[in-house]
Amino acid sequence: xxxxxxxxxxxxxxxxxxxxxxxxxxxxxxxxxxxxxxxxxxxxxxxxxxxxxxxxxxxxxxxxxxxxxxxxxxxxxxxxxxxxxxxxxxxxxxxxxxxxxxxxxxxxxxxxxxxxxxxxxxxxxxxxxxxxxxxxxxxxxxxxxxxxxxxxxxxxxxxxxxxxxxxxxxxxxxxxxxxxxxxxxxxxxxxxxxxxxxxxxxxxxxxxxxxxxxxxxxxxxxxxxxxxxxxxxxxxxxxxxxxxxxxxxxxxxxxxxxxxxxxxxxxxxxxxxxxxxxxxxxxxxxxxxxxxxxxxxxxxxxxxxxxxxxxxxxxxxxxxxxxxxxxxxxxxxxxxxxxxxxxxxxxxxxxxxxxxxxxxxxxxxxxxxxxxxxxxxxxxxxxxxxxxxxxxxxxxxxxxxxxxxxxxxxxxxxxxxxxxxxxxxxxxxxxxxxxxxxxxxxxxxxxxxxxxxxxxxxxxxxxxxxxxxxxxxx
Amino acid sequence: xxxxxxxxxxxxxxxxxxxxxxxxxxxxxxxxxxxxxxxxxxxxxxxxxxxxxxxxxxxxxxxxxxxxxxxxxxxxx
Numbered sequence: 364x365x366x367x368x369x370x371x372x373x374x375x376x377x378x379x380x381x382x383x384x385x386x387x388x389x390x391x392x393x394x395x396x397x398x399x400x401x402x403x404x405x406x407x408x409x410x411x412x413x414x415x416x417x418x419x420x421x422x423x424x425x426x427x428x429x430x431x432x433x434x435x436x437x438x439x440x441x442x443x444x445x446x447x448x449x450x451x452x453x454x455x456x457x458x459x460x461x462x463x464x465x466x467x468x469x470x471x472x473x474x475x476x477x478x479x480x481x482x483x484x485x486x487x488x489x490x491x492x493x494x495x496x497x498x499x500x501x502x503x504x505x506x507x508x509x510x511x512x513x514x515x516x517x518x519x520x521x522x523x524x525x526x527x528x529x530x531x532x533x534x535x536x537x538x539x540x541x542x543x544x545x546x547x548x549x550x551x552x553x554x555x556x557x558x559x560x561x562x563x564x565x566x567x568x569x570x571x572x573x574x575x576x577x578x579x580x581x582x583x584x585x586x587x588x589x590x591x592x593x594x595x596x597x598x599x600x601x602x603x604x605x606x607x608x609x610x611x612x613x614x615x616x617x618x619x620x621x622x623x624x625x626x627x628x629x630x631x632x633x634x635x636x637x638x639x640x641x642x643x644x645x646x647x648x649x650x651x652x653x654x655x656x657x658x659x660x661x662x663x664x665x666x667x668x669x670x671x672x673x674x675x676x677x678x679x680x681x682x683x684x685x686x687x688x689x690x691x692x693x694x695x696x697x698x699x700x701x702x703x704x705x706x707x708x709x710x711x712x713x714x715x716x717x718x719x720x721x722x723x724x725x726x727x728x729x730x731x732x733x734x735x736x737x738x739x740x741x742x743x744x745x746x747x748x749x750x751x752x753x754x755x756x757x758x759x760x761x762x763x764x765x766x767x768x769x770x771x772x773x774x775x776x777x778x779x780x781x782x783x784x785x786x787x788x789x790x791x792x793x794x795x796x797x798x799x800x801x802x803x804x805x806x807x808x809x810x811x812x813x814x815x816x817x818x819x820x821x822x823x824x825x826x827x828x829x830x831x832x833x834x835x836x837x
Numbered sequence: 838x839x840x841x842x843x844x845x846x847x848x849x850x851x852x853x854x855x856x857x858x859x860x861x862x863x864x865x866x867x868x869x870x871x872x873x874x875x876x877x878x879x880x881x882x883x884x885x886x887x888x889x890x891x892x893x894x895x896x897x898x899x900x901x902x903x904x905x906x907x908x909x910x911x912x913x914x
Contacts, residue, residue, distance in 0.1 A: 574898060666886065668882075668886075669879070669882070669883040669886055669887075671879060672876070672879035672880050672882065672883040673883060675876050675879070675880070676876075676880055676883075679876070690859075691859075691860060699868075702865075703865075703868045703869060703872055704872065706854075706859060706861065706865060706869050707869045707872040707873055707876070709854070709857045709859045710850065710853045710854060710857055710859070710869070710873060711876075711880070714884070715880050715883075715884060717897050718883060718884045718887040719880075719883065720897030720898045721887050721892070721895045721896065721897045721898075722883055722886070722887055723897070723898040724895050724896055724897065724898050725887075725892060725895050727898070766875055769875075782898075
């Protein structure tokens with residue numbers, strides 16, 4: 364197989380071929396490393412672990428040839444967002460503040476990936492300290508969207524989204540507070556899952572907002588996300604927010620289809636205030652589901668109006684608390700945008716923070732009531748497609764610029780505030796060829812329902828199979 | 838800001854920073870003022886909603902870390 368053919372394999376296909384000794388882990392790593400060089404202009408990586416990855420790949424190859432398979436991801440290269448600790452490797456959280464930081468141990472999720480046999484290929488670029496949604500990083504370069512390098516890839520896990528979309532990695536881990544797995548998944552044309560809060564350990568991950576943070580898988584297909592979730596999910600006593608509850612076999616029954624699935628569309632919200640091409644793509648996606656036997660129905664969530672304010676308040680107050688020391692000792696080491704957000708967050712009254720936290724209880728009640736009538740809720744992942752690099756505003760309606768940070772959270776905030784799982788699935792492209800994502804939101808710990816719905820959609824569509832021109836250009 | 842509340846000014850932001858114990862140079866106040874004036878109208882509206890009497894029993898979402906089972910019990914004196 365050529366390098367392009369190797370890298371076009373999905374994560375599960377690559378793992379299967381390694382297991383059957385049809386493909387060597389060394390071939391996969393070498394091809395992926397060459398691709399990282401080819402897409403260097405995207406600034407997707409903060410560090411590429413070339414030497415270590417090749418060493419591990421050779422050991423992985425020897426093991427599989429000797430009949431030993433570490434786990435389901437044996438020999439498959441994956442990448443991690445740079446706020447996830449990897450032992451003795453630079454882990455900067457995308458900031459000059461931590462530019463020389465080398466953790467003494469792996470984050471729980473990194474250790475679990477290694478135990479499953481995955482090979483850690485690199486650390487991906489991100490919005491500084493994950494506090495932003497464009498991955499416009501002043502220290503390590505603005506991350507660029509492989510579908511159009513003059514545009515942003517979303518964030519904060521932008522580098523992870525680009526690496527997967529550009530086939531420099533078979534899968535990735537990102538972190539998601541207000542949408543940071545799902546937004547770059549949508550804007551880069553890949554699949555990304557925010558698990559239920561507490562389902563995946565945050566131990567060894569540089570925090571953004573403690574009450575909303577979670578690690579999540581990013582990959583080309585729902586099946587690949589399921590394989591990654593199988594590897595990383597589970598209780599971890601090292602994380603005080605981890606939930607002690609058995610995990611499911613997320614890769615099971617992914618071919619169950621969508622027949623009988625009840626898809627809730629929130630009145631006045633799910634299809635409201637969208638760029639027209641996003642509106643069209645999501646409506647078409649709902650038609651695909653209904654053609655496969657799913658049912659769509661209108662549902663109510665009354666108090667959604669406060670969701671942007673609640674997110675901004677919680678996402679401002681909690682990071683500003685975490686960063687108090689560095690903000691006083693090394694303020695000039697922050698990028699200007701993140702420094703401003705952190706300083707502003709210190710000035711919010713405690714009562715505003717707690718009213719936002721009370722609102723989350725209210726919103727969760729109302730959303731769970733809607734999820735008694737529907738199995739999943741559907742909406743776009745975000746209301747627009749990728750904007751030009753550096754833009755701080757976006758136009759949903761012509762000549763009406765809106766604040767980027769508030770607008771981009773319009774849909775991803777609902778699961779983030781309520782702690783519910785959600786998946787972003789590629790559902791089309793705009794006229795400029797930029798990807799569009801649809802978000803499905805599920806009940807607590809029902810990641811399997813979301814993955815099966817996404818897999819059913821991907822059996823009927825080919826949006827997730829499209830490749831950015833940047834990758835194919837010689 | 839609600840209709841009855843004037844926008845923040847750099848001077849009021851510096852006063853709030855002093856209350857928070859946050860050292861803030863004069864040149865930083867303008868940017869922070871802009872951000873807070875963007876955020877606060879929504880935040881005040883959210884507060885107004887959450888003050889409604891029918892929501893008096895709503896508790897905040899906050900994490901309470903459970904003691905880990907492998908933590909040693911404190912030794913008796």
